[in-house]
Amino acid sequence: MLLEFHVSTGIPTPVFRQIVDQVRRAIAMGSWQAGDQLPSVRALAEQVVVNPNTVAKAYGELVRDGLIEARQGRGYFVADRRQVYSDAERKRRLDQILWSLVSEALVLNFTDDEIIDALRRALSGFRSASGHEEGDSHE
Amino acid sequence: MNEPVIEMCNLTRYFGRKCAVNNVNLTIPRGSVFGFLGRNGSGKTTTIRMLLGLLEPTRGSARVLGCDSRDLSPAIRARIGYLAEGHKLYGWMRVREAERFQSAFHTRWNRTLFANILDYFRLARDAHVRTLSRGERAGLCLALTLATEPELLILDDPALGLDPVARRALVESMIYVTRESDRTILFSSHMLSDVERVADRIAILDRGRVRAYCRLDTFRDRVRRFVLRFATAPPELPDIPGLLHTVRSDNEVSLTVVNPDERTERVIGDLGADGVERVSIDLEDAFISYLGERGDRGFFLQEAGGAS
Numbered sequence: 001m002l003l004e005f006h007v008s009t010g011i012p013t014p015v016f017r018q019i020v021d022q023v024r025r026a027i028a029m030g031s032w033q034a035g036d037q038l039p040s041v042r043a044l045a046e047q048v049v050v051n052p053n054t055v056a057k058a059y060g061e062l063v064r065d066g067l068i069e070a071r072q073g074r075g076y077f078v079a080d081r082r083q084v085y086s087d088a089e090r091k092r093r094l095d096q097i098l099w100s101l102v103s104e105a106l107v108l109n110f111t112d113d114e115i116i117d118a119l120r121r122a123l124s125g126f127r128s129a130s131g132h133e134e135g136d137s138h139e
Numbered sequence: 140m141n142e143p144v145i146e147m148c149n150l151t152r153y154f155g156r157k158c159a160v161n162n163v164n165l166t167i168p169r170g171s172v173f174g175f176l177g178r179n180g181s182g183k184t185t186t187i188r189m190l191l192g193l194l195e196p197t198r199g200s201a202r203v204l205g206c207d208s209r210d211l212s213p214a215i216r217a218r219i220g221y222l223a224e225g226h227k228l229y230g231w232m233r234v235r236e237a238e239r240f241q242s243a244f245h246t247r248w249n250r251t252l253f254a255n256i257l258d259y260f261r262l263a264r265d266a267h268v269r270t271l272s273r274g275e276r277a278g279l280c281l282a283l284t285l286a287t288e289p290e291l292l293i294l295d296d297p298a299l300g301l302d303p304v305a306r307r308a309l310v311e312s313m314i315y316v317t318r319e320s321d322r323t324i325l326f327s328s329h330m331l332s333d334v335e336r337v338a339d340r341i342a343i344l345d346r347g348r349v350r351a352y353c354r355l356d357t358f359r360d361r362v363r364r365f366v367l368r369f370a371t372a373p374p375e376l377p378d379i380p381g382l383l384h385t386v387r388s389d390n391e392v393s394l395t396v397v398n399p400d401e402r403t404e405r406v407i408g409d410l411g412a413d414g415v416e417r418v419s420i421d422l423e424d425a426f427i428s429y430l431g432e433r434g435d436r437g438f439f440l441q442e443a444g445g446a447s
Contacts, residue, residue, distance in 0.1 A: 009332035012419035014359050042318070049311055051172055053339045057356070 007048040015050050019058035024085070027067060027078055038068060038076040142205070144169045144291050144323040145190060149199030152185050159185045161347035162199065167340075170320055172313065174338030174355065175327040178430060181344040183327040184224055187295050190325075191221055204291060217246060220289030224296050226276040230269030234262055234279060241283045249286050256282035259308055274305030281312055292316060294326035298333055306333060313337050331423045343440075345430055351440040355422075361440055362425035363399050367392045367412035379406050381438055384428040395420070395428040397438050 005022055007015050026032040038044075041059060045052035059076055062068045069079045085093065105115045145167040152160040160182040167173045175183050188194040190201050192211045201208040206215045228237060234257065242248040257264070260278025262271070271279065277297060284292065294313075298306050310333050316322050328334055334341065334355070341358060343351040351358055362383070367373065373392045376385065380403060384395035392412075396403055407415060420428075429440075 007336070009335040010421050010423060012421050014356060015335060016356065045314060046311075049307065049314060050336045051314065051339050052317055053172075 005044065005048050007050055016054045016058045016061075019044070019048075019055060020061055023058070023062055024067065028085075032078045034078050034080045036078045037074075038078070040075055142169065143167060143202075144204060145325065146202045147186070147190075147199070148201070150186065150189060150196055150201050151198040152182075152189060152194065153197045158347050160189070160196075160344075163344075163347075163349055165342050165349060165352055167323060167325060169323050170317075171340050172317065172324045172338050173326070174334040174341040175325060175344070176329075176331075176334065176341055176426070177327075177344035179329075180346075182347040183344055184295055186344070187293060187325070187327065191219070191293065217287070218290040220284040220287055220292045222280050222284045222292075222294045222297050224299065226273070226280045226299075228268045228276060228279065230267070232268050233264070234266050234268065234271075235264040237268060237279060237283065238286075242286070245287045247287050249288055252288070253282045253286035256285060256312060259312070260305070273300040274302055274308075277301055277305060277309065281309065285312065285316065290322060292322065292324045292326075294324065296327050296329070298328055298330045306330065309333070310337050331426055335422050343426075343429065350438070351429065353440055353442040357442055358440060359422060359425060361398045362395065362420065362429060363397075364393060364395045364418040364420050365399075365407055366416045366418050367394070367407065367410060368414040368416075369412055373412075374410060376410070377406060379403060383438075384431050393418075395425075397429065397440060 005019065007018055009015070013021070023032075023038070032038075038059070039047065041052050041055045045055045048055075059068065059070075063070055063076075066079055068076050070076055101119075102115065105118075110118070143166045145165070147163050147165045150160055150163040151158070163182075163186060175186070177183055185194065189196050190203055190208050192208045195209065203211065204215050204218055206212065211219075229240075232240065238253060256278060260275055260282075262275055262278055262282075266275075268276070268279070277300075281297065284294075292313075297309055301309065313324055313326070314337060316324060324337075326338075338355050341351065341353065341355050342349055343358075353361075369390045369392070371390065373387060373390065376382075376392070376394075379394065379396060381397040381399065382394060383397055384393075386393040392410075394407070
């Protein structure tokens, strides 16, 4: 359940957002399961060398979104709910990935059909490697 | 909210006819880590020296730990730790003599904490201060300041001249101080990556005036960049409120704007671009745009409803 957190400075993503994203990803990928305990605010702040208020703000947002829960006096735990991103957020993230994929691929002079075929091959390759069935939910 | 640890009220200081600090009003709440930012000569050190009673304000006043800064009693001073700019020390002393010297002025002295910080910066006790590197001097100054366990820690450009390893040790020490939730840190710095890690609130001074006073996240959130793509050459730009920085190319315009609102969006929308992309920018970029020479300099960024 140990997760290596990384915080970078000098990038457009604020530190608290980086922490939120890393926890979301760990839950989405199943590295963290419902009921797992998160590091304390103080411990994580000292591990990644940031102000504890920043970690507290990140945990606060994760609690508000129902991903983790605070248990009185015991710390923070991964909540039961499995939907990690809102539909709007999922769409926004997909658009962002597609935008950079498409622009890079066009720079490399691939045709539309070649890009779509490559995307299909990558999808089926990923599915057979990880055992996911088509139509699996995003979790 | 807690009672403020520092309150500045119209704080002003002239040197001759030059106004170094111009009508500064800032409140620093207890428990915050307050980053004091601004270019060289923007008035940070002058402000800090007035807070400590080392310099008379020309006008206005400051209260520190509830006491007028011109009138700080020894008991109040004992609760303040001050690390002066430039890590000034007596070169002829050895490290352990520097400790004995400094501790003699204080009733409270945490020897364990002092020793831990020295170990952290790998300082030999019998080394002469003049033989220390910049990073080691900074470590010694920090140990001498933190050993009194001050309630209010004022660090004037503590990262000046430090290598990345020493700077990380400095930031870790500052985070260590926040273990006691009633400790307050005011630090000035040009190292925005350190500010990003440790500050929760900031003030930006620009030629003696406060240009921003808010949470760090608020500052990052309010300085935005829009990239507009055009089929042909971009049109002339109308007045855009809060415009800080413009970059034009053949068919693109990038606009860095502070506090964009519906009006800004409307003005940008009316330019007839084929696409408008909102781009996130890093803290350094935001800071440089904010203090740029050509931008809207009159803008004052503040927390909605005060910086609480």
